[in-house]
Amino acid sequence: xxxxxxxxxxxxxxxxxxxxxxxxxxxxxxxxxxxxxxxxxxxxxxxxxxxxxxxxxxxxxxxxxxxxxxxxxxxxxxxxxxxxxxxxxxxxxxxxxxxxxxxxxxxxxxxxxxxxxxxxxxxxxxxxxxxxxxxxxxxxxxxxxxxxxxxxxxxxxxxxxxxxxxxxxxxxxxxxxxxxxxxxxxxxxxxxxxxxxxxxxxxxxxxxxxxxxxxxxxxxxxxxxxxxxxxxxxxxxxxxxxxxxxxxxxxxxxxxxxxxxxxxxxxxxxxxxxxxxxxxxxxxxxxxxxxxxxxxxxxxxxxxxxxxxxxxxxxxxxxxxxxxxxxxxxxxxxxxxxxxxxxxxxxxxxxxxxxxxxxxxxxxxxxxxxxxxxxxxxxxxxxxxxxxxxxxx
Numbered sequence: 001x002x003x004x005x006x007x008x009x010x011x012x013x014x015x016x017x018x019x020x021x022x023x024x025x026x027x028x029x030x031x032x033x034x035x036x037x038x039x040x041x042x043x044x045x046x047x048x049x050x051x052x053x054x055x056x057x058x059x060x061x062x063x064x065x066x067x068x069x070x071x072x073x074x075x076x077x078x079x080x081x082x083x084x085x086x087x088x089x090x091x092x093x094x095x096x097x098x099x100x101x102x103x104x105x106x107x108x109x110x111x112x113x114x115x116x117x118x119x120x121x122x123x124x125x126x127x128x129x130x131x132x133x134x135x136x137x138x139x140x141x142x143x144x145x146x147x148x149x150x151x152x153x154x155x156x157x158x159x160x161x162x163x164x165x166x167x168x169x170x171x172x173x174x175x176x177x178x179x180x181x182x183x184x185x186x187x188x189x190x191x192x193x194x195x196x197x198x199x200x201x202x203x204x205x206x207x208x209x210x211x212x213x214x215x216x217x218x219x220x221x222x223x224x225x226x227x228x229x230x231x232x233x234x235x236x237x238x239x240x241x242x243x244x245x246x247x248x249x250x251x252x253x254x255x256x257x258x259x260x261x262x263x264x265x266x267x268x269x270x271x272x273x274x275x276x277x278x279x280x281x282x283x284x285x286x287x288x289x290x291x292x293x294x295x296x297x298x299x300x301x302x303x304x305x306x307x308x309x310x311x312x313x314x315x316x317x318x319x320x321x322x323x324x325x326x327x328x329x330x331x332x333x334x335x336x337x338x339x340x341x342x343x344x345x346x347x348x349x350x351x352x353x354x355x356x357x358x359x360x361x362x363x364x365x366x367x368x369x370x371x372x373x374x375x376x377x378x379x380x381x382x383x384x385x386x387x388x389x390x391x392x393x
Contacts, residue, residue, distance in 0.1 A: 034382035037352035039325040041240035046286035070264035072099025079282040088220040098260040101267040102245035103234030109262035119169035126360035153182040157191035170202040176209040179368040180328040181321020193224035209324040244274040305371040308380045312387030325372040332365040334390045349385045
């Protein structure tokens, strides 16, 4: 029998996909499942933007159906450039932006571009579960930077200094963070930027949730170290089109052109209809209003979830998230194995969550709870069931 590439051993099935499959099985059995597992937005894109795209569907043209330039249509890249200027005061010209088929493709093509066998790459612990498998696939030596719940999950620059050196190729930072909801503070960001310039490594900054902020503000590394920053972005959260697969990367022109080549070999070009819609969205008058409304909806849901955790799981430890869509709840005073507990929680109590072990080698008794997909009533009921399940352990 023909064998398989040893590199594929670095991949394991996405935990959210595994949960989706279990959830579908339970649905076929007519069992209701409360979804506290996925960062699936619950507020659709603005109606006027959807209607504008609908008008384009009536036009007898191949614009929505044909190939596009592999870097993305210029109209969208120009709109992204304008948006970065408006959001963060950044000067990123369209030729320093490459549009990708979602944030995962942005991650893959970026890491394929900069990481070589044996390179050292620092990632925080906890961090988004998608990075480690890709880094291992490309042969990187992953060096975890432990962050602590007692310190608000802020990376400690002094700890980081002990991990970086001349072999360091990159430091990966997600802010607002998935799974913790932590926003990097400016002092930490400045310290990382200084180290990047001292040791000449890349800062790969994941900005998937940069517009979903409840308190504080997003720090753009590109302002602090433009020649050392590669930024990964997605439109799955803003404007809520995860199924349409669209994201982008921006950074120095030379690296962006290499990311473009890697991305082209994977998907040839990003989805044309999604590009047209997002170009309309970013330049629409509805954009600012939509973000403001979405943040208020999700902030209310977050507050309901936090109150429910305090009420039904009083011994849980957590940091109130300042951004993103999640609460990372340490249940070590109740359980040891979060993965086993998450299985029981889904099978016996009908609540889907993601265990902390997918994000951390330390917080294995934790759960990531999403507060955006369900209604406030179902969020509270789901957390009540978590408390009930913990009482039964």
